[in-house]
Amino acid sequence: MQKGNIGVTTENIFPVIKKFLYSDHEIFLRELVSNAVDATQKLKTFASMGEFKGELGDLTVHVSVDNDRIIVSDRGIGLTAEEIDKYINQIAFSGANDFLEKYKNDANAIIGHFGLGFYSAFMVAKKVEIITKSYKDDAKAVKWTCDGSPEFTIEEVEKADRGSDIILYIDDDCKEFLDHNRIQSLLKKYCRFLPVPIAFGKKKEWKDGKEVETAEDNVINDTCPLWTRKPSELKDEDYKKFYGELYPMADEPLFWIHLNVDYPFHLTGVLYFPKVKSNIELNKNKIQLYCNQVYVTDSVEGIVPDFLTLLHGVLDSPDIPLNVSRSYLQSDSNVKKISTYITKKVADRLQSIFKNDRKQYEEKWNDLKIFIDYGMLTQEDFYERAKDFALLTDTDGKCYTYEEYKTLIKDNQTDKDDNLIYLYANNKEEQYAYIEAAKNKGYNVLLMDGQLDIAVVGMLEQKLEKSRFMRVDSDTVDNLIVKKDQAKDAIVEGDKQEALSAIFKSQLPKVEKAEFNIMAQYMGENSAPVMITQSEYMRRMKEMANIQAGMSFYGEMPDMFNLVLNADHALIKRILDDENQTCAAQVAPVQQQMDETNARLGELKKKQEGKKDEEIPTAEKDEVSELDKKWQELKQQKENIFANYAAGNKVVRQLIDLALLQNGMLKGEALNNFVKRSIELI
Template identity: 65%
Template sequence: MQTGKIGVTTENIFPVIKKFLYSDHEIFLRELVSNAVDASQKLKTLAITGDFRGEQGDLAVRIKIDEKEGTLTISDNGIGMDAEEIDKYINQIAFSGVSDFMEKYQDKAEAIIGHFGLGFYSAFMVAKKVDIITKSYKEGAKAVKWSCDGSPEFTLEETEKESRGSDIVLHIDDDCKEFLQKSKIEELLNKYCKFMAVPVILGKKQEWKDGKMQDTDEDNVINSVAPLWSKSPSEIKDEDYKSFYRTLFPMNDEPLFWIHLNVDYPFNLTGILYFPRVKNNIELQRNKIQLYCNQVFVTDQVEGIVPEFLTLLHGVIDSPDIPLNVSRSYLQSDANVKKISSYITKKVADRLNGIFKDNRKDYEEKWEDLKLFVNYGMLSENDFYDRAKDFSLFTDVDGRHFTFEEYKTLIKDNQTDKDGQLVYLYATDKEEQFSYIEAAKAKGYSVLLTDGQLDVPAVSMLEQKFEKSRFVRVDSDTIDRIIAKDNAPELDLNETQRDILSEAFQSQVPKLDKSEFMVDVQAMGVDAQPVIITQNEYMRRMKEMSRYQQGMAFYGQMPDTYTLVLNSDHALVKKILSEGEASTKETLKPILSEIKGLQARQTILQQEQGKKKPEEITQEEKDDLSNTEQNLSKQREEKKQVIAGYAKDNGTIHQLIDLALLQNGMLKGASLNEFIKRSVNLIK
């Protein structure tokens, strides 16, 4: 029997392996099964080259659990090892047998998984002792047994083994007993080994018999050795793709469509990516792309390989050219990764463009599901915008779809304002903004519907991309101001009349939490609403963007600002003005006269002091101007109080304000109750 020390530069190699090389203890099973698959694949290659002329038999990897003995055994009937190879590939850590083998058989070797020679040592993450019982395929080879208890000390001795191959026997540590449970091992095999290229067998299939589950004679094969992505697309039917999707994601709805990736230059990559029906559920749909390396599961954290916006896709990617660290658990930055990312982006764009051109009707029907991907892509990848602008769609409030260019042609004659800006009107909620949409339609304008999760930031992005264009939500102002024309109606009221209307309504607007109201008077036509509420486009958009972008939280804390717009052409507003003038005429007459005199005096004083340098203005002159301004403010406040006194008991003013608030979902609680009572009294 030979004894010795494993050839490492430090005696602390095992703690290093446990702590740093592997992200999770469960990885050990993937590594050991991968090594067993490698051994089988090597035998196939040797048979092809003529270096092995014996019977291959049914190559397979078998997993055996002995709960009583506390062991987990991974067995293969691959090439096995002799004592010299044990010493070279096991005792000398990080000298990979695969690297040596690949160099010799680089033109013929099939899917060989390992690259670093460290995978075997992951066994010590869960085992207090590991035995290797192995026999080489070479003629006359003797079986050997290698044992190690997790220290650098090992033993190597001859033993008895009838057939070639290796048995890796793990004596499971006391704190890892879950790895002696069949359900746990089956779960891990399904996760990591479901598509390995050699059958992976865990015991026998079971069936219900005599009141309990019993083993049958049929092997319980965990994996599919020829997964769908490894086949040629020409061999695969649509139902095969759908069936494979159900295998990967049994709880999901049927996918919209899929993309089969198959490239061998300048890198090797195969896979199938599915477009799921995700709608607005971004976060919950991530991490559904599984990364494989030669059919061995690596990770479902594919950021870096797949562009961020395409992490919403589902499916698999398999590539031996994606660089990994020694545990195969973390992706590394590499030029190949960037090439792969660009390739996937191009393939997705080409597929979408192909569907759009070949069957636009079908594409439009899927657009509500697709636009989340497309908007996300255009927002995050400039290159993708350049590809997607030809198949990205606008949807109007009537459900019609247009390409960007088609929609521009549709609206350019009617929706260009007096400054030459093309105005894209949009609504975020058809029901809540119904009256505003109808007002725009009455002018012959088209309104887009942007009710998707990423539609608001997409609007801001498109505004930067389109020349001489702006996007405005349909309720941001009166329609005549949103798209201002040279022939816009003018307000036919004097200053006092405007003040009576604005002050009357301003004084009666209820105080709403985190909301501020201004009042404006406009001529909107006799058929337009008497009162509407608008919200400034810029401020509203900044508040919305604060939800998506860091550094904009300031806008999110600001109150919502609204404008209560009075239609001076409407009969009800005219009646309020007429009654207001009559009610306040005598009381306001001296106040208005005083205001007029004070304004004149203020103007004269400002002009006189404006001709002097600051140091030349006397204190008496400063006090005179200050007193004039204070008296002017006092008179204006008295004017407000007079108008507010009239408005306080005017039911029509309160009713119109409440109707406008109700229309915008802002009338609640006690105010809503009062409105209902007032409405009932008006009906009586």
């Protein structure tokens, strides 16, 4: 029997392993099973090269749980006593302190960097034994034992077959790993697609009302997963079936991309476009990363561009080692190349579907839209590729590329400054009247109701030359696209404007977090009598405040609306005529006093022109102040006359309420009053 100390420059490696790797200690199983698979694969290689002439036989790796032990057994190349000494006993560290400092927060990096896969066993075991026999002729079986101190023993033993058994005596604080279901789930997680069969116990079946073991191995992995096969061998059903295995509860995918690259890096995999639910965040981290069919992580930010973390599927690359750490991903040139390549492949695939089967592409556009919009917003090079197959959809459900849409609207939707005006709605039902008004003008209206569309609108205004986006309810239909040849000035003369403004303002109900500016315009007798519009700029700032940090100032401001009165409409004309007959006698003397006050103010201000403040007599200053005050009082008096008239005119309040109702702003008591008044008027 040989005894010795493991060659490490730290006094004791095991507390280091326990301490620094504890956060991720379940990976011990991945490491031991991967080592067993490597040993098996090496034997197959030696056999194919003629260096091993014996029978390969059954190469299944067996994992078993037995009382307080976990055993991993393979029939691979095995180890001689010399190889144990070389590979197990000599852990060559250079500078123990540097090592500890550098890797203290990164469990995977320690294992991957230092080939410490086997030593991860000591994260969960108080004692480890290796019973191994080399494939070489006349090799003797040996047993290596270590109890978690640097001391080990090696002795010769009897072992009939080649290969290695790794026996872990599980520590008291890690008994969870003796649970059959726990091991089953870890094997499913890490070893599900390893290229050598992995058996965990025996298959079970129901017999006489109870579950009994059969003689057949319970193989937990698929040794030849879909992404390792040639696309030419696979049918659509194969891809859908594999997707169903990866995501049992998911809807069928839209379509997929099979990746297979040999140069300048190795990468295989299948990426699926899932049917997307509304919340982006919920669907991230569904891509599984493998290294030679060994599971590494499902946190692939950095390997795939951010917008493609919404995709599902599998990536496998031996060029991304098992020690995937953030710093590694940020600095590794292969990872950057892989990210660029995947972006290109996704863009090429989308372009080809668009070109070859546009009908199918348009049918799936609503599901695809979020990927493509997110990609264009977050990645400049993707916008350049995607602008040819990104679509705009109008309110009739027709789809156009950016170029096609520009051609469609160029003649009719160009304003007097040569800007192309893209009209859009974000709610087809709520903005129905505005959409219809625009269509009646011969305009086309886009439907922009996606969760990223407010940001897309901003992006397209920057990208598309001389183009502006206007929501259909941001102004009256005549003012949405201002052209040179507008028939007549839409501004209503002063006294009518003033009367209408005072009448309608007095009857506006309180709407929470909203302020109204009232204006009258000539809009044609067939247009609505009253409309509510909202400034594109202010509304967009508020919408952006909801999705962008640092803009909360806009989010706190009230919504600013315009209540636009159509002075051409019969109902508004009738109100004006009625007001004139009812209020003229009361308004005239007040107006006369206002005119006289204004005239006297004008005289005084002319007299004071060019004088310094101290040169103006106090009596004059006092008179100006008194006149200002008097004018304000008269103005209020005049507005009160209009308000009293309006209070008795049910049509005024009815028109206001109809406009509010059309915009979903009539609620509670105001809505109840509207219903009662409607019944009375009928």
